[in-house]
Amino acid sequence: MHYPEPIAKLIESFMKLPGIGQKTAARLAFFCMDMEEDEVVKFANALISTKRDLHYCSVCGNITESDPCVICQDQSRDKTTVLVVENPRDSMSMEKIREFNGLYHVLHGVLSPMEGTGPEDLNIPGLIKRLQNEEMNEVIIATNATAEGEATAMYLSRLIKPAGIKVTRLAYGLAVGSDIEYADEMTLFRAIDGRREL
Incomplete structure (x- = not known):
């Protein structure tokens, strides 16, 4: 389907995000179109702020506002x-x-x-x-x-x-609440290897 250019660009932008396909991108784009303008501006500013105001810590490499x-x-x-x-x-x-x-x-x-x-x-x-x-x-x-x-x-x-x-x-090892019979061999190996005394 041919979308108007602004929606097509927004869909294309959403599709660059991991795990977002064409249908989800279109759904998000149309959701944004229905948002109040001030909410869209806040959303856009949050994206810009994340890119401009955050960087990596020079010591540990974590994301931070201060260094x-x-x-x-x-x-x-x-x-x-x-x-x-x-x-x-x-x-x-x-x-x-x-x-x-x-x-x-x-x-x-x-x-x-x-x-x-x-x-x-x-x-x-x-x-x-x-x-x-x-x-x-x-x-x-x-x-x-x-x-x-x-x-x-x-x-x-x-x-x-x-x-x-x-x-x-x-x-x-085994996740809390999981059944041993459904665990794969590597998970069971890790569970045995990492066992601890009670």
Whole structure:
């Protein structure tokens, strides 16, 4: 179907977002058209502000308005432990549970030879610099339980262990409320391997 140019451009813009196909993009575009003008302006300003006002922390690589970020500036945090994550969303997820009080380091991806992502494409030099300049006792690697995440974890472990710093990995296994009979072999292996005493 041929849409008027403003709607066609908006649909095209929405389709650039991950997971948004033609139908969803059209539905969103028509929803925006029905919004009050001041709401559309607020929405547009929020997009512009996100792009203009946010940047990456020069210390940890997390998204921030100030540099360094509030977590890196927080003197109450445990400066001896750093949790390495793939992206800023992961650090925000960890912050929601309020159980981790250390620092973060955001890699901005994982090693993926198939996609041409090597160590030089990640925020690994920043991590090594921090480990040399700060008194870290433990690095917790919290990459996803994928082939790329595992490869990244092993690579980081080999880089960090020679410095005498403890390297740990987040435990993986059965999700709360899941049935053992439906779990895949890797999940069951992780559950057995990461078991703990009660």
